[in-house]
Amino acid sequence: MNHHLDEHIGILIRDVDLAISGYVKRQLAPLGLAPEQSLILLLLYREDGLPQHEIALRLRKDKTNVNRMIDNLEGKGVVIRRSDRADRRVQRVWLTEQGRALEEQVLAMTERTTRLLTEGFAPEELEAGRRFLERVRHHLQQTPSSDS
Secondary structure, eight states: OOOOGGGOHHHHHHHHHHHHHHHHHHHHGGGTOOHHHHHHHHHHHHSTTEEHHHHHHHHTOOHHHHHHHHHHHHHTTSEEEEEOSSOTTOEEEEEOHHHHHTHHHHHHHHHHHHHHHHTTOOHHHHHHHHHHHHHHHHHHHHSOTTOO
16 A cells, blocks of 8 residues: 555645645735635626625635635625625625626636646546546545545
8 A cells, every 4th residue: 555645646736736826826926915815706697686695605615714714805895795685684695896897807816826737738638527527526525524
């Protein structure tokens, strides 16, 4: 049995995640944004005015974390929350002018990151890698936590 940590697939996936997060963090620093905040902005660039609970669902984050991230974005003047007209209990998140002004830079950073992650790979390699990661995620989601 091989016990080298650097050969363990879970460690490799974690290391890749940390490397991507570090790169994105450095790219966003001049904009005053954290990586997770940029994900909220990317959602809003596609569909402004999303309900806060929908943002949490799409990001697969708990509502408390998303609330904190939106608080920070609101404090920076990038987004604003408003109650839904039909259901006052629902908080919708809207981009401000300042948030809209960041769109080009955030999208450019996303494109640079995607290019960096995919350059030098054939489309078939990228598709095989995507399928592998989706299967890993599926297996983990389907496995009860009590399995050993």
